[in-house]
Amino acid sequence: MGGVVTRTTFQLILIKPTHYDDDGYPITWLRSHIPSNTLAALYGLGADCRQRQVLGADVDIVIKPFDETNTRVRADRIMRDLKRSGDKALICLVGVQSNQFPRATDLARQFIKGGFSVAMGGFHAAGCLSMLPVIPPEIQAAMDMGVSIYAGEAEEGRLDEVLLDAWNGTLKPLYNYMNDLPGIEAAPTPHLPPAALARNEGRKSSFDLGRGCPFQCSFCTIINVQGRKSRFRTPDDLEAIVRENYKQGITSFFITDDNMARNKHWEAFFDRLIELRENEGICVSLIIQVDTQCHRIPNFIHKARWAGVYRVFIGLENVNPDNLLAAKKRQNKITEYRKMLQAWHTSGASTWAGYILGFPGDTRESILRDMEIIKKELPLDILELFMLTPLPGSEDHQTLWKQGVWMDPDLNKYDLHHRVVHHPKMSDAEYEQTYRDAWRTYYTPEHIETVAKRHGSIPGRNPAEPAQFMTMFKIMFEAEGVHPLEGGVVRMKYRRDRRYGMPIESVGVFHWKLALETVRKLKIYGRLAWQGWRIGQKVKNDPKRHEYTDLALQPVMDDDMDKLSLFADTAGGGAAVNKRRGEDLARAKIAAQQNQRLAAAE
Incomplete structure (x- = not known):
């Protein structure tokens, strides 16, 4: 035995x-x-x-x-x-x-x-x-x-x-293993047990379908951590991920690819999700990240919506071409911003854009001016503002490190929400105040109502939804003092968990401070939540809401670009328009020559 x-x-x-x-x-x-x-x-x-x-x-x-x-x-x-x-x-x-x-x-x-x-x-x-x-x-x-x-x-x-x-x-x-990045095709399925997922608001999960990025943005760490060569999962991998989570009742996902539009399998992925929806009733809700050129890919937006995409994160980064060029963000064309955002808006998806403040050419005046331009001329919902930060792993950080330029030694501040370098044109205090004022400039009650009206003009859309999300962003910034992307539901704070080296406060002092803080927060929560709810209900109950339009929703006419502040208020904007027109003329000339050759051949 x-x-x-x-x-x-x-x-x-x-x-x-x-x-x-x-x-x-x-x-x-x-x-x-x-x-x-x-x-x-x-x-x-x-x-x-x-x-x-x-x-x-x-x-x-x-x-x-x-x-x-x-x-x-x-x-x-x-x-x-x-x-x-x-x-x-x-x-x-x-x-x-x-x-x-x-x-x-x-x-x-x-x-x-x-x-x-x-x-x-x-x-x-x-x-x-x-x-x-x-x-x-x-x-x-x-x-x-x-x-x-x-x-x-x-x-x-x-x-x-x-x-x-x-x-x-x-x-x-x-x-x-930085010199030997693995393939992810047929890799084990990312998932978490139900108890862990239950702690995510809305019972969401996340996964990636691709890693790496071919672009060269100097502020980005992805290209140096995940590599310049893209690696991909397969449609079978995607189906396995969805089915594994579906068994646990999870149907809402954040796909963390830095740019889903540059995943070579995007159409096969969307087709597989559409098949699961049509054939088996497995319907998913997706949040994806895309670039500013995705609308030029035939059927991308249509199939994304059909597959279940309801929210898109877009790396807008800036509306000043000079800033984009300085950051090597050459793939972003501001002449395409309105068309791209209008395409997503018409589809009914919600648009959330990342936007960076603090490029070397920025001033307080230019930043606040650009906020007003965005509000007026771009049909964008959520704007996520970030401070330009030399994140370790980026080219920006490497350059400053080699030059011996001061960078804040406290890594805890490297969250894109705190200043960690000096700005060449603004004092530290002015830069920090401008960042705070930019948030307040975009998230005014008037602009929240404008965004709600834009969504209310689309049949079947609930205008109270964008008002709710914009209010949530405003609450996180005003009440909690954190970047909204780090937000959540009900902040938990524990006395003994304080940072190493900082004193542990006495029970009485800690809870007295916590009580005062809670009262202050509740006042802000109550005031802003009531304000956002009223805006949403006002627009929702407007019998003429489907008739609403404004400049941001009007068709983009190339001949009228010079009249828009988006292009007229910066030297880079004017140059971008002239370059676009030159490219259009060149394409038209090539097309005319091809037509002439075809006519001669006939």
Whole structure:
């Protein structure tokens, strides 16, 4: 008779850290808005390792995911449970961006002090190691503390290696795969367990269908972390992801591709989703990211809407061609902005655009002027304002690092919402005030009503919806003091979770401050929510709302471009119009020559 096989357990703890607010408390919500793709991808890879029994047939791998944007991470409780069970474990701090690195390090410090193995990966480590000739001091300090740094992606068996090393007690100080990015075709399906997804507002999940980008934007980290060569999943991979989540009741997704319109399989992906909708009744709701040229791709917008896309993030970045050129954002043509936004608007999709403030040529006057131009001439819904930030891993950061230019040493501020460099034309105070005023300039009650009216003019659209989202953005900025993309539902704050090195306040002081803060926030929430609701209802109940039009909705006539402030108020705008007209004349000339040749041949 064979002996009884003794089974052991290995715990893989996956933690997606948040970052600290200005008072040093982790930004955590009861429900978060944006799900973590990295957490879903690594959970799927971990589940694949478990199925393949990479640690041996007698070892069970238990995976526990934590997204700190919606879950308080109690290192003491996690360690107590591990010590009680006696299981071996690896604590992985995943998807760590630069602004999350201080929080990740603080968590790692607690786990290492407790005697547990810790690995950390994400854009900060990968970006720094790909763009800098030396290991930055904060990464070296983490390694000296005992953290294993992982740079790169974990597909093609690379997670296997880390798990085996952790199991054998031989974790390396550094795993650097930046020169060998894996393929993602037929990779394990990204997913999360129901309990984790339930903490996302609206029960959303996320996944990617492609990685990498061929463009050269100097402020971007993606091209240096995920590579300039694009890599793709397949339509079969997409179907597997949708079906896996559908079994859990998840049908709403954020596709995290930096630019879905440049994914070579976009049409096959949309066709597969349309087939699932038509043949099996599996309907999904999608948020995607696209570029400003996507409307020129035949059928892209039509099929996107048919497949379930209801919201698009667009990298508008700026309306001044000189700024776009300075940032190497050559693919953005401001002469196409109105056509592109009108195409999405007509389709009924909601448009959310990223917009960067603080280019070298910007002034307070030019920024506030551009806000007014956008409001008047572009049919855009949500504008997401960011400070131009030299993110570690970007060309901008590399350039300033080589030149020895001052950059704020506090990585917690590298969230695109805080100033971390000096501006050449504005003082620090003026730059920061202009950023705040730009938010307030765009999100006025009058403009919220205008956007609601634009949606109300489309049959079947609910104008209260954009009013609600714009109000939510305004509330996050005004009441919570965070960038709206970091927002959520009900902020959670815990006294003992304060940033390492900052004093832990007494119970009385902490709760007194929290009470005053809560009262202040509730007043802002109440006032703005009531304001947004009234605007939405006013437009919704207007019997003539389908007759509404304004300049932003009017057809784009090339001959009238000079009359628009979008093109007339900057030297770059005028040059863009002249270049566009020259290209049109050249195309017309070529077409005429072709017609002449055809006529002669006949």
